[in-house]
Amino acid sequence: MDRRDFIKRSLLALALGQGAPSLLSKTALAAQAKDKVLLVVNLFGGNDQLNTLVPYRNELYYRLRPNIAIKREEILDLGFNGQQLGLHPALRPLMSMWEQGDLALIPQVGYPNPNRSHFISTSIWHTADPSRKEKTGWLGRWGDLQEDPFCDTFLGGASPQALVGDKRTAPAIQSIDAFSIRLPRSFEQALAQEIRQPRRGPAEEVRQAMLALRSALDRVGALRAVRNQAQYPDNAFGKSMADIARMIAGGLGSSVYYTTLGGWDTHAGQPPRQAELLGYLAQALAAFRADMKAIGRDRDVMLLVFSEFGRQVAENASFGTDHGEGGLMLVLGGGVKGGVYGDEPNLEDLELNALKYQTDFRNVYAAALEWIAADPKVVLGDTFQPLRLF
């Protein structure tokens, strides 16, 4: 598409946006493929499993957490299939999903020889390689095999390691609405000329980034006219989730979307902080699914939520918890088989005050890869048994 076409298309999108906002609706689907989509949410900082999916019938839980345990009467009961577990009250927006049977809760997820560093453990989850030899991300390796530069999209500043391949890195878009170039004509013309001239070394890297930006401007610009129907939390994470819904509705065509919600490193003053974050998470997930239902895509999207580790079991003296090992994953979506995939945590068999891991995260990744019709063996190497999540 040349520049003139681009301007025309942008103007058209703009006109649509101002005159007749095309709300997310089934008609917006016309030109779309019915492909499956995977949406990954990375909770950076280490979410505390025990206060998210709470073993509220276990006396030991209350003894080990005299100040920060979730009160029994506040727990959202999951009924018989939740075994002895219940949800944090801030997760109420997820309860209807649980009742519909499309919310999967996977406790004590981890990997052999757990590492309690944020950065090392995050890198292990992103590369899917606990031996730490692999430099590329699990979805980056999948992306290397795709042709479309927008096969995956990151919502945020710069794509994380999970989306870095050998050949390419996922485009990183902070916000659809802010994603337009606003330069005087002379600058834009000069820019167009400069990026035609190959360079070497870091200058060439910058030029490549400029080329990637140019093509992203074309693709993302067309999405500005698409509007959300649901209400998202008014913060960066909520906006990212809202934008992902717009990208799917507008037909951007990515099979993988990825975004981050940070702040889970609750060494001190955990209860109000975690409640706030869980609230944002649950509200955004619910809003996103409402938007997907509105365009008939709810059954196409699998959402996968993870954190680099769970937190220690006994609380510390500052109303917080320190870095642990096994943690909680959430998988949800209209096509997902709900339930608790694993056992109640064993609070009597701990590793330096942390829950031992029970399910390898790569078994969950394998299922997610199958969801988007990718071969887990190609991406994850060794064979992992995909969890039967759908």
Place this chain on the structure above:
Amino acid sequence: MSTLTYTNAVHLLRRMAARGRREEAQGLAEMGLEAAVDHLLQPPRPAPPYTTSATRAERLQQHLEISQLWINHWLRTPTPAAERMVLFWHGHLTSEFRETMGAQGIDFWNQFATFRRLGYGPYGELLKAMAKDPVMLLYLNNAQSRKEHPNQNWARELLELFTIGPGHYTEQDILEAARAFTGWTVRLSGGQRPREARANVPFEFVFNRAWHDPREKTFLGQRVRTGEEVLQILIEHPQTYLFLARKLLRFYLSPEPPEALVQEGAKILRTMETREFLRWLFTREVFYQPQYRNALIKSPLEYLVGLLYAAGVESIDFAGRSGRVLYQALAAMGQVPFDPPSVAGWEGGRAWLAESLLLTRLNLLAGFAGRESSLDLAVFMDGASSPLALVKPEAQLL
């Protein structure tokens, strides 16, 4: 005295200070290499004091004020290399403004003053000061750490990110170090109460004996009792300096510094001041080799300061309309001063070039349209032959 060509002076000034104009580079070239490096490494000029009329709850206002104060100081100071050095320490011995709820603008401003005062000195001295820095104690929760169940946050990051790095300690070492630092906490200056104090009242370090665990600990195989002893072991540990040398070289030389230079640099850091390390690096021939020119991507702060300085701007006003755009652009480019994205600081390098971040950098140039011919881009970038050069990839390089 070794000679310093004009071209090399440009490279030196850009890399050390991230701002400069043609005549400054010419002046450095006339001095010769050693004198030019010494000139740039002069003791930092102190930054102006910070006072605010904001309340303790008005932290965003305070953040805007200290950000503006820092950028204006960087634009005006006769020792700009010191401000890039402050940026290095800020990205290494990190604290996040948004995550450190109790701390005020004044506390962050004081932390930067410590970077300026001790940043060129021996690393051990800076580390000891940071271990008692109120912002650090609040940020990594040591201020709330008590013997009954120590908080491990500071101890872990001290080992992993500030000294010896992963692979050289166990989880047990973290627990033991955390015990040793219990009782290292803060109070408001003069013991004032937060609810009654003005935002200009800073925190200060205080040792709370009642919270401290005085029993013996085994840390990295040695018997210790106090936090000071833990720090001393880390300060004497060779790994600390390999770790730091690599990080400094990544900041000042290239994303992938040669291993031989890391080894050599670590030896200098271990026995001498950080200033000596920098003097060594910038007086070496290798620093001027072609592959190390333009080898780094400017960080957003470096880009903004460099641009403003090239345009002859001496101060910005974030409260004004055009200033507000710049303040927001820093966030949209991925670098909010005083607020790195995590305790590991800014990833930097190629990550600065992600789509939305790069787009913000380019859109920022609109503010310089019409002024192209009055810009002095000689130091800001190579290849600034035309007035529209700012859109070239080279403008993004340091």
